Amino acid sequence: MISAAERVLMARAPERPVASDYIENILDGFIPLAGDRLHGEDKSILAGIGSLDGIPVTVIGQLKGRTIEENIERRFGMASPEGYRKAQRLMKQAEKFHRPVITFVDTPGAYPGIEAEAGGQGEAIARSIALMSRLKTPCISVFIGEGGSGGALALAAGDRIIMLENSIFSILSPEGFASILWKDSSRWEEAAETMKLTASDLKELGVCDVIVPEPAGGVTLETPKVFGKVREELIKALTELSGISPEKLVEKRYRRLRMIDRAAKRPSEEKKDM
Amino acid sequence: MNPFARKKQLLSALKDIKDDNNPVTCKGCGEKYGERELRENMYVCPVCGRHYRVSAPYRIKTTVDKGTFKEICRSITSGDPLDFPGYGEKLSEARKKTGLREAVICGTGRIDGIKAVLCFMDSRFFMGSMGSAVGEKITRCFEYAARKKLPAVVFATSGGARMQEGILSLMQMAKTSAAVSAHGEKGLLFISVMTDPTTGGVTASFASLGDIILAEPGALIGFAGPRVIEQTIGQELPEGFQRAEYLLEHGQIDAVVDRRELKKTLGDILRLHGKPERRKSS
């Protein structure tokens, strides 16, 4: 039995494939598209168009680096407002051309910096969530590593969440959680067990729809079968979603986001007053 | 609480208010004056203009036309999805201490005669954090407003998503944002008023989605907390960073409005979004 804390470490493992690896192995003819058309280009978000099993798709991935240089340039996969606004631009473009949107989520969280705040980090995340939640085209998110906080949710408010077995999704890093609630970040392992951040916990809570199994020891570039499985799950989800009219799709997505906490204990209601 | 005990408590609170004109020293300018002066000035320092935090009930009293506020969704409270140690007890404590049931009070009411759906967050209750109850209340309010074709006004104050409810708190950001968008698609107005402090998951969801975003002077508004930013970048933050005026300067909000002008400003904006009044023909 792998503990939640161990899965946190696996989700962050440096040998774990990053978004570009998935894009390369799953899509044909990927063409990267850059820029938010407002202010800048965020290297921590790799986005563009390509084809999945013959179907044109828009893909938006949070991109960690492998080397120090890459990680500095990509801020360890922490996006700035420019990154979220690039995502918004390409989501709208996808809607225009009736292309499904596939996102790869892998971030410790949104970048906490002076320029990011001055540029409206909160608004950029809020707008991404709002836009994705109402987009008239299928939106599928694949969690490939770390899914930290609003920075991850900004690309995951769609129709399906597919999680790799050892990926995580949480309100905050376990370190941050332990530091806020227990004033002691060294208790992060205990926090990880409490937070329900593993794929199987999240499936039980109704947040995650599909879990893609990983080989023992976790996915690496040496385990290409995992790419094939992710591809299969994406095609399966797209086939399910593509038959639904845009209006119905948005309605179903609304209900999904609306009901997501039904699987957990409901906020109690003593009497209906509305 | 039984009604007699409640009445007694209210009377004694009233008595406190009447009697108490303790000298206070402004944290903004160091000026000394009586508490009554501050109160009569809507908790804005009469000397330096510092805006002190006020409660949701106080906001209702000073924003909504007298006798028009009707609370809705009052009975919605949070569950404990993580079985987080001590969360239940802390909730009951907060309820006892504040008299609130959750970190937001919602209802319908009129501002300057115009009916709207109104949400008032309260930072005394779990730092105004958003868990499933706050998310559910905000969502229902926007759904109700969409059904009844009403504008919505939200006074935000929040430390962010409520940690104790884990991922389900985070998912409230998606739920509320979707509801705000659906309301907006019907051509309906949403005014977001950001008050001190509005941070984290509330800033990164509904509070930033207002058609018009107002903020009170000096309010701390941001996504990441100042300490996290300082730790990440290893440098000191600029003066006034993440304050309402800083956001205004950087194009992130529409206006900074003095609390004493807020009701009038809200009324004016709401009126401009109402049905056009026929000019009297002579």
Ligand SMILES: [Zn+2]
């Ligand atoms: Zn003062």
